[in-house]
Amino acid sequence: MRKHHLLGAILLCGGLFSCSSEVIQQANYEIIPLPQEIKISTGNFVLNDRTSIVYPKGNDEMQQNANLLATYIRQMSGKKLKVIDEQITSNVITLTTGLNTDNAEAYQLKVTPxxxxxxxxxxxxTFYGIQTLRKSLPATNKGDISLPGVEINDYPRFSYRGVHLDVSRHFFPIDSIKRFIDMMALHNINRLHWHLTDDQGWxxxxKKRPELTTIGSKRSATVIGHNSGEYDDVPYSGFYTQDEAKDIVRYAQERHITVIPExxxxxxxxxxxxxxxxxGCTGGPYEVWKMWGVSEDVLCAGNDKTLLFIEDVLSEMVDIFPSEYIHVGGDECPKIRWEKCPKCQARIKELRLKADKNHTAEQKLQSYIINYAEQFLNGKGRRIIGWEEILEGGLAPNATVMSWRGIEGGIEAVKHKHDAIMTPSLFLYFDYYQTMDTDNEPPAIGGYVPLEKVYSYKPVPQTLTSEEAKYIVGVQANLWxxxxxxxxxxxxxxxxxMAALSEVQWTMPEKKDYADFLKRLPGLITIYDLNYYNYAKHIFQVKSQYIPDTKANILNVVLSTIDNAPIYYTLDGNEPTAGSNVYTDTLRINQSCTLKAITIRPNGTSTVLKEEVKFNKATMKPVTMLQPINEKYKFEGKNTLIDGLAGSRNYRTGRWIAFYQNDLEAVIxxxxxxxxxxxxxxxxAEIGEEILDLRELSVAISNDGKGYKEIxxxxxxxxxxxxxxxIYTHELSFDTVQAHYVKIIARPEYDIPTWHWGKGRPAFIFVDEIGLE
Incomplete structure (x- = not known):
């Protein structure tokens, strides 16, 4: 594959083109998502004002494709091309179908003179070929554009390429939803999972249940912050009429996107x-919830009126949304009300539901409700998707599972020959923070999913056989x-x-490379700018990597930028300027300092990277773990404890490591x-998430690394x-002793107290640093 320069347009002089005042800029096929095959050939096609776009006569979908291509080309180049259904053979972009392949979304793009x-x-x-052509064009309003001869053969890895948008907690108008759909089309994403209802708003x-919107779409106030107990007292409302929803469906269909309602x-x-x-089980009264989280008040599974309600709602959803799938949720349904509800308990008895070693009777009751919804939808020619909790109590016969808590739900589904869509929160929840510098970010629910982590996601677990892997039908990112x-x-x-997501969804894994992805990203960002998309710009800041060297007792710091722009830094806490030290190679830090770094480009200076490095007697010293780090939160492992770097109030950034069902036991x-x-x-400590503080801390010393004395x-x-x-610091002070080896044992809470919802279970502890002074 021949590489082309991405960041700047290429001026051609000589050969086919002569030097003149007319600027010829060149297309670049190294786009996102990266096509499966790019074969450069001889010759060039010149896109000019006389170029036409031709579509097959009588094909309305292809006419819409052609009109969209004309819009894209006008945006990129300023050229207004004719769209016709007459067959011509030169200076033309021809759109057609008939490619012989089993993948319905495959295309071939051929460029000749x-x-x-x-x-x-x-x-x-054909539409995805149009997107490739669109993204290959330079953004220019001057002169013609040269497209090198090429044959691109491309197809998506996954048939289901989704994004999820929650409009229940906060509502967005129709124009915004259409703008979101346009963003999806740019990234070759073909499923919009539209989360329409929740505790906080319908x-x-x-039409058969008008109170769902006259009452259920309105909450009297909204909690301030993270369930602070304080409310803004500002009424909040909004809903989509059925005609508006159908308009969204049409708009998405024109861009070959299916809207799946939930x-x-x-x-x-x-x-x-x-x-x-x-x-409800209690009969209320209820109000539209003003706080975030999961309400314990749920539909009464023992009430026949509930079944009629489900039918009424799903009947109209089927009329509005032609999608094969209807999403029925099925997640986070507390069973507290059911356990005490006479009607629910009567239903359990009627259905002869019995608890077993895997499921409670109430979990099986939820399975009954999901099965009821599935059978109703199957009768109307539709299928259900549910979150992985629909596995609890027994999976509905034809259900597709969305695995969000990890990969385990997806694995269990495919083991039972059910389709699975992978959407794990640790990689694909876009409501999580995307940078460690959370103080300078808008508030988020927590978590940490930077661009690189999204890109690193591997949707098919290695434990699956090739036959089982076929049931992994797609990948989706969620935004709550x-x-x-x-x-x-x-x-x-x-x-x-979303750019990283698109390459996970589309491109075959052997072709993926994060460094190459970053080189291609500025071309896509050019289109973001043309559309005035409000994208996060962290990728243009200085990136830092911290590598402890416990043999030399130094912290190696590697700085970089996406485009190799010059980096200026200080180590004394002063603000860096163009007159500061220029970064040329790895920084070797062996004492406490404040690192600050910027990059300066023609269009301005980046935000300042700031990192406090604090040395103590344990910093950069060899550390041995005598008990394991929890695999889920292992991140960079044991050296996290002695790297001199502090964690923030976000335990998923990689600055904290966790211990679960065993002590932290480390020897320095x-x-x-x-x-x-x-x-x-x-x-x-994040108490609501079963991350509690220590129950015990001890220190012991040794001079031979074998026998230890607790001090x-x-x-x-x-x-x-x-x-x-x-964040808490626990100190143990004692009379000065001489030690070669120091053992630190931190004991977690092994029995969460009864007042906590996780009572009786072991708690996590998270630790970012060990210190000796």
Whole structure:
């Protein structure tokens, strides 16, 4: 494959073109998502004002494709091309179908000196060829454009390429949804999972149940921050009429995108219960929920009126949305009300549901509700998708599973020969922070999913056989909007992570390379700029990598930029300028300092990268773990404890490592006898997520690394309701001793107290640093 320069247009002089005042800029096929095959050939096609776009006569879908291509070319080049259905042979872009392949979304794009032919296996395949041509063009309003001869043969890896948008917590108008669909089309994404209902608001008109919108779409206020207990007292409302929803469906269909609606049941239904309190186990009264989280009030599974309600709602959803799939949620349905509800218990008895070692009777009752919804939809020629909790209590016969808590749900589904769509939160939740510098970000739910982590995701677990892997039909990223009140922020959270997602979904894994992806990304960002998309610009900042060297006792710091722009840095805390040190090679840090770095480009200076590095006697010393780090939160492993870098109030950034069902037990090799009089560990508590603080800390010393003498320990109180989330430093001071090896043991809470919803289970502890002084 011949490489082309990405960041600047190429001026051609000599050969086919002569030097003149007319600027000829060149197309570049190294785009996102990267096509499966690019074969450069001889000759060039010149796109000029006389070029025509031809589509097959009588094919309305291809006419729409052609009109969209004309719009894209005008945006990129300023050229207004004719769209015709007359067959011509030169200076023409011909759109056609008939490509002989089993993949309906495949296409071939051929460029010769006379013409460009985009041939799809279907109209959708042709559309993706159009997107490739669009993204290959330079952005210019001067002169003609040269497209090198090429044959591109391309097809998507996955048939289901989705993004999810929650409009229940915050509502976005129709124009915004259409703009979101246009973003999807740019990234070759073909499924919009539209989350329309939840505890905090019902957003779709159901004509047979008008109170769902007259009451259920309105909440009286919204909680401030992360369920602070304080509310803004500002009424909030909004919903889509059925005609508006159908308009969205049409708009998406024109861009070969299927809209899959979600009506989340039987949980996440408090907005519906506010409208129809008789559908709840207690009878209410209920209100549309003003806070975030999961309400314990759910549909009463023992009430026949609930089944009629499900039928009424799903009947109208089928009329609005022609998608094969209807999403029925099925996640996060607390069973507390069902356990005490006479009607639910009667239903359990009627159905002869019995608890077993894997499922409670109430979980099986949820399976009954999901099965009921599935059978109803199957009768109308539709299929259901549900979140992975629909596996609990037994999976509905034809259901497709969305695996969001990890990969385990997807694996279980395919083992039972059910299709699975992979959407794990640790890689594909775009409501999570995308940078460690959360102080300078809009509020988010938490988490940490930077661009590189999205790109690194491997949707097919290695444990699956080739036959089982066929049931992994797609990949999806999710955006929940509790902390996203504006559509502008939707774009900020999606872009450019959607670009990384698109390559995970489309490109075969052996062709993926993150460094190459970054080189191609500025070309796509040019289109973001043309559309005024509010994308996050972290990729243009200085990137840092910290590599502890415990043999030399130094921290190696590698700085880089996406485009190799010059980097200026300081180590004394002063703000860097163009007169500061120029970064040329790895920084070798062996003492406490404040690193600050910027890059300067013609269009301005980046934000400042700032990192505090703090040395103590344990920093950059060899560390041995005597008990394991939790695999899910291992990140960079044991050296995290001695790298001199502090974690923020976000435990998923990689600065914290976790211990679960065992102690933290670490030995620091000070490499020679060293006087110490204090030991400390820094922990993080997120009580609601079963991350509690320490119960015990001890320090022991040794001069041979074999026999240890404990010199200090302390036991801490059991966690209480009054404890707060945050970062804590636990210190043990003692008379000065000489030590070569120091053992630190930090004991977690093995029995979460009864006041906590996780009572009886072991808790996590998260630690970012061990210190010796």
């Amino acid at each position: 006379d013409n460009i032919i985009i041939r799809g296996a279907s109209e959708a395949g 957003r779709i008109e159901i 009506i989340d049941l039987p949980g996440h239904m408090q907005a519906a219960l506010a409208a129809y309190p008789e559908l 909007t509790e902390y996203i009140p504006t559509y502008s922020q939707v774009e900020y959270m999606e872009l450019p992570r 090799d000070l490499q020679q006898e060293t006087p110490i009089s204090k030991a400390w560990v820094r922990t993080y 200090k320990s302390e036991v801490y109180p059991v966690a209480s309701k009054e404890d707060r989330n945050g």
